[in-house]
Amino acid sequence: MYKINANICDELNETTYYTKLENGLSVYICKKPGFKKKIGMFGTKYGSVINDFVDIKTGKRIKVPDGIAHFLEHKLFEKEGANALDLFSKIGVSSNAYTTFDHTVYYFETSEKFEESISLLVKLIKEPYFTDENVAKEQGIIGQEIMMGEDDPEYRVYFNAIKAMYQKNNVRIDIAGTIDSIAKINKELLYTCYNTFYNLNNMFFVIIGDVDVEDTIKLIEKNVNSYDNLKVDKEVEIFFDDEPKEINTKEIKEEMDIFMPQIYIGYKLDVLKNEEIIKNAIVADIVSQMYFSKITGFFNDEYNKGVLIEAPALVYEGSNSFSYILIAAQTLKLEEYKKDIFDYIERIKKEEINEELFNTIKNKKIGSLVIEDDNLNNCYRRVIDSILTQTDIYADVKILNNLKVEDIKSFLDSMTNDNRIVSIINNKK
Amino acid sequence: MKQIYKIDNNKFNSIYVSFNYTMNVNKEELSKSALLASVMSKSSKKYKTQTDIEKHLSKLYGSNFDVNVQKVGDLYSIEFRVECVNKKYLPNNVDVLNDCLEFLNEIIYNPNVENENFDKDIVEKERESILQKILSRRDDKTAYAVYRTEQLLCNGQIAGEFLFGDEEIVKNITSSDLYEQYNKMLNESCITVIVSGNLEGHENVDEQIKGIFKDKIDSKFSYDSLEVNSSRNDKNIDVNEVSESQETAQSIITFGMRVLNPKDRDFYVLNVYNAILGSTPSSKLFQNFREKESLAYTVRSRFYRFKNIIVIYAGIQKKNYEKAKKVIYDQLNQIVNGEISKEEFDAAKQSILSDLIEWEDSKIAIAKMLFSNLFAFKNDKITIKDMYENIQKVTLEDVKEVANRIKVEQIYLLGGEADVQN
Incomplete structure (x- = not known):
């Protein structure tokens, strides 16, 4: 039984x-x-x-x-x-x-x-x-x-x-x-x-x-x-080639027959385990809203300069063999955006974290989880994430409730110049 | 006239509020309305910038706000929407719904206007944003091919225009033009307000809305006074073939078709027809074009209820163009000849019936269905159950009959120049 x-x-x-x-x-x-x-x-x-x-x-x-x-x-x-x-x-x-x-x-x-x-x-x-x-x-x-x-x-x-x-x-x-x-x-x-x-x-x-x-x-x-099932008790043995800590290359740039260029900035991180993966994904979302969303002075400046129309989105993706941050944006002014966002990231790493903003965004995220839960597809994503990371189903809710300003700090610190890459799909002029 | 529709179901945690302004527009007014919606979503008297807007919303526990535009056949509609948590699920039961309604009132009825002009800086930024949307429409090849087919089929009508308007017109809109369009939106549209979700503890939301918006939402037009289809669909036109080239690996083929002499009950029959033809995995196109002939990964047909047109689209290799055309014609002819197995027919019907039931699981989908029924049926009493029963009544003879009135008018190819694969 x-x-x-x-x-x-x-x-x-x-x-x-x-x-x-x-x-x-x-x-x-x-x-x-x-x-x-x-x-x-x-x-x-x-x-x-x-x-x-x-x-x-x-x-x-x-x-x-x-x-x-x-x-x-x-x-x-x-x-x-x-x-x-x-x-x-x-x-x-x-x-x-x-x-x-x-x-x-x-x-x-x-x-x-x-x-x-x-x-x-x-x-x-x-x-x-x-x-x-x-x-x-x-x-x-x-x-x-x-x-x-x-x-x-x-x-x-x-x-x-x-x-x-x-x-x-x-x-x-x-x-x-x-x-x-x-x-x-x-x-x-x-x-x-x-x-x-x-x-x-x-x-x-x-x-x-x-x-x-x-x-x-x-x-x-x-x-x-009702089918013959091979009884297996142990985990499947899987091998990964040793992935060096270093990035492969600083930048990949291609051209396509499009109008709007796309740019991703990536940060390769050390592989995380279990709850750390769920936590980093939540922190990434909060960082995205605190520092890159339409709330921010950074976005407002870029919008006023005509560099950005939509806010960049920062996400974390991780498993037991890879781990990285991506910041996605679309802009016709690629060089200006690149310079501005690199400078900005260096600056926010040195600045003190605005605790009031952190708490506001945290509450916002709690409300968003409730709203998203009206969609059954979000419910299954949570279950699958928990299976893959071997964590509690509602780990995300618990982690969010206990999140501290220091978590934001260490996330920002993981974005360094050495592990940073850029991917660009430009238009053909 | 009833203007506030409430759809209450306590299985949800949150509430969706949607204010829709639906109006007749010409080509110029369409572009102006698209820019207007964009400008209004970024600023009001109280919240000057989008940063101010987002800062305000961020204090309302995940409440989200957006302004959307859509074509409803040949009409144009601007939607102002918010989504927020029912107070039951918030710390100390804070009522954010009221804040959200006040916020919508501020955005819609207190715009950032001085001397009958919208704030010029914001207009310039949003003009740039709309122009970028227009110029980047080719970036998604499939969507672009479908849009071109709509344009060819609905030439000169609003349904054939790009959702965000025309480049040359957008470039020349002034901020006083926008103010004029704003007044047109307020005074010459049909205003539809829909609240959908968990209304427990918020039962009087309609009274609350009336208290905040007063008589401003008493619109001059009602949904039954606006015509969604300006073409009569009565001319039988010869097939027109158009091709454009593009540097892509894949090519997109589309078929644009019109339902001639449409009748009232056609909506239900056409849904079944479309499911048999290409909107489900048991459809003829999926089975034969994709599975049997391996001509495509994506192949689908889409039925436009307001215009009574159907568009088929598929991603193919350019060298297979002639064969693709032949296979699509074969499928169309099979339906005309009634070569539809009982299995195919039942599967098509069943898939539509299941979709209908599942709409009720989304507070937004059910609201959108109500909205679109208002304009298509000119009736606010049609329930999902009515629709379910009407689909059940559709017979194979009905499908054959409608198939005989469906004529191919456009074949379009967005040809991949770089299409050299094997």
Whole structure:
């Protein structure tokens, strides 16, 4: 038998239930009374940065081509020639799947077909079907997806920023891989990755909505147990090339046939763990609002000089193998913006932190969390973040309540000239 | 006339308040309205700069404010909106809703105007901002191709104009022009106020709004006196092909289609038609264009309810242009001939029905549905349940009948010059 833990968050008036089934699968249910939509997600802690690991069947270490996690996502969401999106769509359910740097998720959204959707989702993931023909066909579709990214200036400026920071880690490579790398993918490699990373111990099931907790857990367990499950107790062994502390290159600049240039400033940080990752993301948001938003004198000056129209956005992204800050902006005056923001960052690092502003922004962020919680998609993002960082579901709320001015200070100090990069997509004059 | 719509549901934590000013405009007035909305979002008498605005809002526990513009068919609409937390969920139950309403009143009815002119500095900055939006519209290739198709289909009508207006017109707007447009917005628009979300403890929000805004929101026009579609959709025009080149890896193909001689019930039938054609993964385009022929990653069709037009768009390789056209025509013809399996038909209907139910899970989506029903149906009593029942009634014969009235008018290609892949 399994034990169900209830995690209550008073601030958000919400409860999330957690249990680990005997078969190894972790199940999370975030209860949302009154909502009609139910979201179900089946996911694995496997994303594009992982390409070097121990094959669970042979026990041998193996390296696989870039883009294979994403390729696998495409192939799993298909059943004997029929696309899963279509299978769900036939019963009136919308579904999709996505691959990130560190996880892959398959999900459905339904108001009326909850049980059928769970059973279909489990079936899709538990019955892989790879053939030479369907692998070849997918190379065509993913090829189009990769090209779509190449035409998107926002996507390119983002990836170039990461490429500028990282020398070895696979985070520097497009999640979908490259036209060349996906050409090397075959059905045998897909099965190897599937067997290794789609073992239940490495997976999670998340439900958001107004459902009965015990019935839902039983339903998931029954469906999953109707397949042969390889029982695995230990974590998958994954290897990352040693990533040097130093950045790869100071600046990457490209031109495209666009009007509005895009600029990212990045800071490569030391890899953080668990709650530190959640905390840094919250601090980043507060720093973004305190120092770069429309509230600030900096933005106001740049706006008055015609450098900026929208405020720059600062975010933190981190996992167990990468960690960085990005500041995104659009401007026609690239050189002026670069100089101003570099000077400004040096200045705020030396200045005393405005405690009143800090408290105002902190309260604002607390209110924003409550507002965002009306959207079920924000609820699942919180659960998934907690799974990946192995932290309490509501760690963000707790960390926010306890945040101190000193946290802002140390965040600002982590932005140094040595770990700084610039990525620019300019227009063709 | 009822002007304040309340949609109350205590499953939410927060409240969305939306003031909409919807009006008839010509091409010049559209540009002026776009600039006006931008200027009004940045300044008022009390809050001179956007920094002042943001500082004020930052004290209201996450309350957010925005001014949006949209085309409602051939009408233009400016929305002033706030979102805030219900007092139940705030420390000491502070009531930020009242502050938000006062704030909206300040922004809308106390603008930064001296001697019938908007503040010139802000006008110049926002003019630059609007011009950049106009000039960067080509940066998102798919959106640009869809916009060009709308423009070709709705030539000379407001629905065919770019949302933020025309470069030459925007360059020449004066701050007194803006003041004139501001008065037009106040006096010659239909004002629709919608409050949606958790109204527990805020049940009297409509009275509260009337207390703050007084008779200012008694608008001269009502939604049923404004015409959303200025074209009659009765001319059968020959297919026109247009292509433009651009330095991209991918090319975008679009089909622009018109529903001829539209009827009242068409809205429901066209939703089902569109789902069968290309708005869901079980649609003909997704199944055949993407899955069977591997011609694209993205392929979709979009139905414009106010104009009775449909646009298909797909990202393809340029060398496949002729084949892509043929496959799209094949799908259209299949529907005309009634070659729709029961499975396809049921899936299309089911997906629309599920979407309808799920709209009620978003306080904003449900408010937007109410708004758009007002202008499309000229009726404020249509419920999600009514819509649900009407979709259920749609038959395969209905879809065939409407398909026979859908004519391709435009085929457009945004061709990738750098398209050399394999």
